[in-house]
Amino acid sequence: MKKTIYHMELLNDTSMGLQVLDYLILSSGSDTRACEVLKKYASQGIVIKTVVIINYRERLLDSKYTDNIFSYKSYSSFNTKEIECDIKDPSSSLQGLLDIEFKPESIIGVDISYLTKPHLFFILKLLKQRFLIRKLIVFYTEPKTYLFTKGLFDTFKTSSGPLSISEIQGFSGQRERGAKTILIILLGFDGGLSKEINEDVSPNQTFVINGFPSYSPKFKDISLITNEKLVSDKNISVRYSRANSPFEIYNLLQEIKSLEKNVFINIAPLGTKPMALGACLFALHNPEVRIIYPLPDTYESKYTDLSWNTWQYVLPMN
C-alpha cells in the first residue's frame, strides 16, 4: 500500500511558506547553499529558537575564520548551538544532539543541503527513534551546477580519496534466511561507485533509479552514461523518479518491495539528497531494509556551486 507522506513546496523569493521553528539543524559548508535557508529566515525575520550547526571537524581544520564555511555566524540574531563531529562517524554527534533534549512536539527543521548523507540518515533516525519526533520540516536547496573538473562523463566525484563501502549507522537491516538480495541504487554521476557497490553487495537483482526529470535535462543522461557498465548488466532494471521528490522515490521503493516476497532490500543512495531523503523515510518505515553507502576518506570541499531552488518538505515520521 502506498503511503501518502506529502507536503512539498518550492520556496519563492518572499518565502511565504516559512514557519516558526523551535530548531533548525544544518551543516556548515563552503557553498552558498549551506546557509540559503538560514538567509531566507533572517531576511523574513521569522523566528528560529535555536539553530543547531553540525560542524565537521575535518572541514574546520584548515579553515580560517573568514572562510565561507563560517558564514552562519553572520546571522547573529539566532541562538546557535554548534556540534563538532567526525565526518566519517555520524554517531560522534550523538551526545551533542542528546544534550538538546528535543521534545516530540518540537517543530524541527533540518536543512539537508550540506549534511552528508550518513549524517542525514543518522539524525533522522535519532529524531524518530530516541526523541519520538512526529513531524519534520526538511529543506533542500538545489545546486545551480555541479563541478565537473575535467569533463562531463568521467570526472564528477563528491568524495575524494579511497572509499569504504559500509552500512549507514542505524540502517543495518535484516536478512531473512533464503531471502533474495535486491540492491536498489539511486543513481549518481560517479559511475565507479555504483559498480563497486554492486560488486560488494553482489545482489540477485539490481534496480537503478535515475533522477528524471533531473535538475537539468542533461543530468539524467550523464548519470546513465557514467554508469554504462552497470546499466548494461543482465540483471539490472532501470527505473526513473523525479530527482527533487523524496515522495516519488518512496513510492517507487514501495512498489519494488511489493514485487516479491522474502527479499532483502539494500539501498545505495548515491543520487540527489531529496532522493536520499525518500530512501531514508522508506528505511525508517521498513527497518529490515539496509542502507549501503561508500564512506569516503573525505568529501570534496566543494562539488556544487551556487544556489537554485529551495524546497521544503513536510514529513510525517510515524
Next chain:
Amino acid sequence: MNDLYNYSNPFSGVNAVQLDIDSILDYWCNPFMYDLYSEIKEADIYSDVMNIVFMGGRSTGKSMFLRYWSYPVQFKNAKNNNQKLSKSIADKNGIGFYFRIDGPILRSFQGKGISEETWSSIFIHYFELIIGREYFEAVNCLYEEGEIQDNEMNEIFLPKILALIGINNQISLQELIDDFDRRIREIDLYRGNVAFFKEPFKPEDRGFQSQMLSFGIPEIIISSLEVFHGKNIILLLDEFENFVNYQQTVINTLLRFSKPNIKFRLGMRLEGFRTYQMMADEDFIKEGREYRKVVFEEVINKNRGYHQFLIEICKKRLESIPLLKSKGFTDIQKILSDKEDLEQEAIEIARGQPDKIINFFNKKLSKVEISKIRSDNPLMEALNCLWLLRGVSIDTVQKSMNDYLNNVKSPDALKYSRDYVDKYKLSLLILTCSIYRKNKQYYSFNTFSFLSSGIVGHFIELCRRSFAIAGWGDNETLLNDGIISKEHQSKAARDFSLAEKQQISRIETYGGLIAKFVDNMGNLFRDFHLDIKIRYPETNQFAINIDSISDLQLKEAMKSAIKWSVIQRKPGMQRTAPSENLQDTYTLNRIFSPIFQISYRTRGGKSIRLSEKSLIMFMHDDKVDSSKYLNEEKKGLENKPKKPGDSLDLFSV
C-alpha cells in the same frame, strides 16, 4: 532484421556470487582440465589435510571456483545426474560449505564507541551461528531427501547437537534452524541500533565461543551420521581480505586449530592477509605450517592452457545467446581474430605520409640514400633508420633488408631477421605510432589475453565492451559475419584501460599514492618506448624489494597495489644489472598498456630499479623526471656492443 537488435551482450553481468546454482553449473569450466594450477590437483579440494588459501585479484574466478565445490551446487549436480546426494559426498570424499560475508556487514562490527574486544566476542558469536546454520541446512537437505534415517537424526544426531548448544527441550532440526535465525537477527538488530544507544550486547541465550559450533557441529556430524563417516568437512570462506584485522585473527586461530577432518579453503586477494596474528597476541600463522597457497593470477600466461580456458569460458557465454549459437559464432578467437597484424597496422598509419619516418630519424639523407632504405613496410623502414642511427652503413642496411626479404641465408639477413622479427617489431610500431601521432591499436584474442594479465574477468570485460561498442557501431558485421573490427576492439581496450586507471584512486587504502605511482611509472615506461634508439625495447617492469622498505606507509601502499592487482609480481627473482642483487620484479597490470601506449607483452630484460628514495618520488610527485632514468641507462649502455643484431641480452625470457 529484428534479430540484430534483439540479443543481449553475452559477456554482461555474470558475477559468480550472484549466479544461481543452475548458472554456476552452466558456466563452470573446470580449470584442472587446462592445467592452470600446478600447485594443486582436483582431489586436493576435499582431501588435502592442509588448509589451502586461494589468492588472486578481483575477477580471477575465485568465487566461482569456491562456490562450485559447495554442497548446494554439488547436490544439484548429483540430482541432474540422477545420483544420490550421499553418493556425491562419497565420491568427493567430503562436503563443502561456502561462506561469504559482505564487506559492509564485516565493517559494521567495529567502532561506534564499542571496544574491539567487545566487538570480537560479538563477531565470533555471529560467525559461529552463521556457520552452524549452514551445517544444519545441509543435514536437513539430506534428511528431507531420505538419505538420513529418522532414528539417526532423532536418537543420535539431534540429542548431541542440542546438548552442545545448550537447549534442554526436544526440538526438530528445522526448529533449530529457525532458532538460529532468531539469534542472528538479534545481532543484526544490535548492529543497527548500537550507534544510538551505545549499550552492551546482551543476547537472550548464551553466546558461542570460537570453535564451539564451527568445529563442534562437524565432529558430531561425522561421528553420528553414516553418510559422513570418514569424510571431510571443507569450509570455503570467500573474500577473506574484507575481514577487518581482528576478524582475521579469529579465522587465523581457526586455521591453526583446525581438526583433521575439518579444513578451510580461503579465497582472498593477493596480500589479502591483513595480519598473520592469532587471538593470542604472541602467536601467528605461517605458510607451509597452517596453510598452503595457490595463486590464481599469473602475469605470465605463456601456458596455452590459459588461452584454451578463455576460449572455453567464452564459448559457454556465446552459446547462451541463441542467435549467436544458431549462426555458429561461438569461437571468440575467430570473432576477435587470433593475432594482431602489426605490419598492416603500420601501413594504415603511414598511408598518405610516406616520408615521415625517414624525416623523423634523419633529414640529411640524399634522395639516393633514401631510396636504399625505403620499404613498403613502414616498420622495416623504421628499423633501417634505427640501424643507420646506430652507425651501420647504408649499404649494409640495404643488403641486410634485401637478403632478408629475398630469403637469402646470409649473416646479414639473420641479424636483420633477429632484430625485426624477434626483438623490435612491436617497439617499432609503437615508435611509428608516436611519429604519426596515432594511437597504437590493441585488438585480437592474443592481445586481449595478454592485457587480461591472467585475470579472467578482465578478458571478459574486454569482450563485453567490444560487443557493446560493436553492437552500436557495426551490429550487422557482428551478427552477419561474426567479426568485431579491430577499431571497435581497440576502443573497448582503451576505455577499459582508462576506467581501471580511474578506479585506482578509489582503493580503500593508499589509493591516492598508488594512483600517482601508476601514473609516474606508466609515463616512465612510455618514455622508454619513445626512445628513438630503442635501447631498451618494451621496458615495462621494475624491480624492488618490498620487504626491505622501511617506510611502513610505502610498504603497505605497495602491498595494497598487489592486493588490487595494480602491479603483479613476476615469478622468480631477477637482476637489474649483472652487478646487482637478485630482486623481485613487478609489472604494471597489462590492462594499463593501452592508456600509456606501451607494450602488453611479458618479456625478460630491463627492469627499472626502484630504491626506497625513488619510490617516495613515484608515489608523491605529480611528475617524475624520466630523463634521469633514461640517462642512467644510456650510461650503462656505453660499454655495451653496438653492432646491429648483437643482442643486448635484454630478452632472456
